[in-house]
Amino acid sequence: MKIHSIASYVPDHxxxxxxxxxxxxxxxxxxxxxxxxxxxxxxxxxEQTSDMAVRAVQKLMVKTELELDAIDALVLVTQNGxxxxxxxxxxxxHAKLGLSKTMAVFDVSLGCSGYVYGLQILKGFMQASGFxxxxxxxxxxxxxxxDPSDRSTTLLFGDAASATLLSKLGKWELSxxxxxxxxxxxxxxxxxxxxxxxNGRQVFNFAATVIPKEIKSLLAQEGLQETDIDxxxxxxxxxxxxDAIGKRFPAVKDRFVNRLLNTGNTVSSSIxxxxxxxxxxxxxxxxxxxxxxxxxxxASMILTKKDF
Amino acid sequence: xxxxxQIHSIIHEAVPAVDVSKIDPNTRLREYEIDSMDxxxxxxELQELLGKEIPDEDVDQLRTVASIQExxxxxxx
Numbered sequence: 318m319k320i321h322s323i324a325s326y327v328p329d330h331x332x333x334x335x336x337x338x339x340x341x342x343x344x345x346x347x348x349x350x351x352x353x354x355x356x357x358x359x360x361x362x363x364e365q366t367s368d369m370a371v372r373a374v375q376k377l378m379v380k381t382e383l384e385l386d387a388i389d390a391l392v393l394v395t396q397n398g399x400x401x402x403x404x405x406x407x408x409x410x411h412a413k414l415g416l417s418k419t420m421a422v423f424d425v426s427l428g429c430s431g432y433v434y435g436l437q438i439l440k441g442f443m444q445a446s447g448f449x450x451x452x453x454x455x456x457x458x459x460x461x462x463x464d465p466s467d468r469s470t471t472l473l474f475g476d477a478a479s480a481t482l483l484s485k486l487g488k489w490e491l492s493x494x495x496x497x498x499x500x501x502x503x504x505x506x507x508x509x510x511x512x513x514x515x516n517g518r519q520v521f522n523f524a525a526t527v528i529p530k531e532i533k534s535l536l537a538q539e540g541l542q543e544t545d546i547d548x549x550x551x552x553x554x555x556x557x558x559x560d561a562i563g564k565r566f567p568a569v570k571d572r573f574v575n576r577l578l579n580t581g582n583t584v585s586s587s588i589x590x591x592x593x594x595x596x597x598x599x600x601x602x603x604x605x606x607x608x609x610x611x612x613x614x615x616a617s618m619i620l621t622k623k624d625f
Numbered sequence: 626x627x628x629x630x631q632i633h634s635i636i637h638e639a640v641p642a643v644d645v646s647k648i649d650p651n652t653r654l655r656e657y658e659i660d661s662m663d664x665x666x667x668x669x670e671l672q673e674l675l676g677k678e679i680p681d682e683d684v685d686q687l688r689t690v691a692s693i694q695e696x697x698x699x700x701x702x
Binding site for chain 2: 347351516517518519521522525526555557561
């Protein structure tokens with residue numbers, strides 16, 4: 318099973334992050350260099366997580382010209398589903414898209430590591446089930462739980478959704494992943510009494526210490542050098558976190574993609590938003606992806622263009 | 626013992642725009658336009674030098690160059 322195509326949905330309505338930062342006394346310099354996002358897309362009040370997922374899948378269908386009844390499985394990564402997460406939001410996506418009743422549909426509850434986990438889960442599930450086409454959807458709108466008066470989180474997160482088609486006909490092969498969990502740090506990123514909270518320093522420490530080691534271990538596992546990777550698509554936590562990780566790879570620092578500017582941190586959608594563009598580039602043959610966050614949880618893998 | 630030069634070097638690495646020669650050892654680093662995320666970076670480097678995790682509740686003891694030296698002494702460096 319390989320990645321065939323990726324599509325995304327980013328809401329039109331955006332919060333002006335410079336204006337928002339100014340209300341907290343933060344400078345433009347801070348927003349540009351540490352946060353990285355000047356605009357943060359937000360879903361409308363009536364738009365559901367399932368609506369965002371549907372929009373992403375519809376765009377994928379147009380892009381791939383795939384018929385809806387050719388889909389064998391749909392997996393949705395979210396921790397902010399519709400209502401109270403019962404029923405699972407992927408079932409609502411299934412209904413809104415009018416998908417076949419003979420297909421498998423389920424949610425995966427993970428945050429920023431969710432896309433990499435989701436790829437591996439769906440790939441294994443499809444192989445074991447003899448499926449041809451599976452869609453991995455990410456839609457985790459943090460605007461549902463962010464407190465706009467919390468300066469440590471409200472400047473970081475944007476809403477977005479993505480849909481990735483995995484198929485035998487895809488071009489991008491998935492390597493064996495590296496995954497990890499440190500549940501002792503679970504309370505560093507959590508929703509409590511309906512409000513999202515994050516210990517910025519601990520999350521920064523975690524990302525800056527664990528992820529560089531994970532990347533190095535993954536490269537060693539796959540017998541590759543840092544320079545063998547054309548593009549490093551890491552979870553877009555913040556510009557400061559990306560810099561802290563990138564500076565530990567001085568030889569390839571310029572290959573670490575930072576595309577926070579118009580979206581901010583979109584949780585499990587941040588990696589597929591990058592990949593949607595990166596896999597179109599003719600000079601990109603090998604991509605390292607790494608997601609990390611809620612849990613604490615992390616997962617990394619290498620994508621290689623077929624026949625490269 | 627962590628030297629003033631070592632601390633200045635860590636600050637310079639984290640925030641190259643700051644002229645470390647002008648940092649007063651008893652003035653809070655925040656006064657030198659070192660923002661919260663720069664501070665995370667500085668603490669991370671100090672932690673690596675110390676060889677152990679600096680708990681959240683100790684971070685307030687690391688706001689000036691002098692207090693960083695004092696903290697390292699207290700913790701066996």
